[in-house]
Amino acid sequence: VSDLAPHLGPAAGRVAHEISRTLGGTPPADGIEAIAARAVYALAVQRAEGPDGADEPLPVDGADRDAVVGALTDQLGGTDRGGFAARAAKGVAVRALNSYLSPLSSLAHSFRSGITRGSVPAGGDILRYQARGAGVRAAIRAAVREAVDSGHGPVVLLAHSLGGIACVDLLAEPDPPAGVELLVTVGSQAPFLYELDALTALRRGEPLPAGFPRWINVYDEHDLLGFVGAKVFPGRVTDLRVDTRQPFPRAHTSYFAHHRLYELLAPELP
Structure with a gap:
């Protein structure tokens, strides 16, 4: 505001x-x-x-x-x-x-413009990550190591959109960073990419590794870039739905302005 x-x-x-x-x-x-x-x-x-x-x-x-x-x-x-x-x-x-x-073409043009501006940057970032994501995962790994070494308490990864994909990939690697107790993804495409067999570290049909941390996945039904995970990984993901009352693409960028998100996460975060 x-x-x-x-x-x-x-x-x-x-x-x-x-x-x-x-x-x-x-x-x-x-x-x-x-x-x-x-x-x-x-x-x-x-x-x-x-x-x-x-x-x-x-x-x-x-x-x-x-x-x-x-x-x-x-x-x-x-x-x-x-x-x-x-x-x-x-x-x-x-x-x-x-x-x-006014004429339908004008309305359609405005609608198309909003969808394009909202979805193409996110899609482009995902494609770039798929090609050159090692550096992103290395940066997250280093941040986790620093947090664990600080000894200030449990480590939680909280990631939005593409960040959720990178965190799932990192934690599904054969040598994931130690010390992560909870993963929270918000508006993430990770479950969808898993079904497309497009994740880097986890093939479609493979279960999450036994050591994968507890995973909470937050989504908004109006966010076309946010996917549920419980049906894809039964028993391993808890889906939490919010309603920002925003249309797409605003629904994808409004999670952290939504008070209900913090109410849902407060009992889960150390």
């Missing part, structure tokens, strides 16, 4: 400029304040990510979004139908809704 704060003012300014051109005395529809607030929120997110979109979508959580939208709704007049701000917001929202009814 703090990432959006600098952009809310400019977003509201743009909305104010637009409504001054579109209100024109036309009576607004009732109950449109919340829709207008969502439009301001969406514009602020767009501004925060930059004109060309961020490398990864801004991590936002559905609960935080609702809190911001609720505050904006109050500022726009809430249920007060008589204020100028309320009438202006309704006019802008009606125009925004009309824009979504």
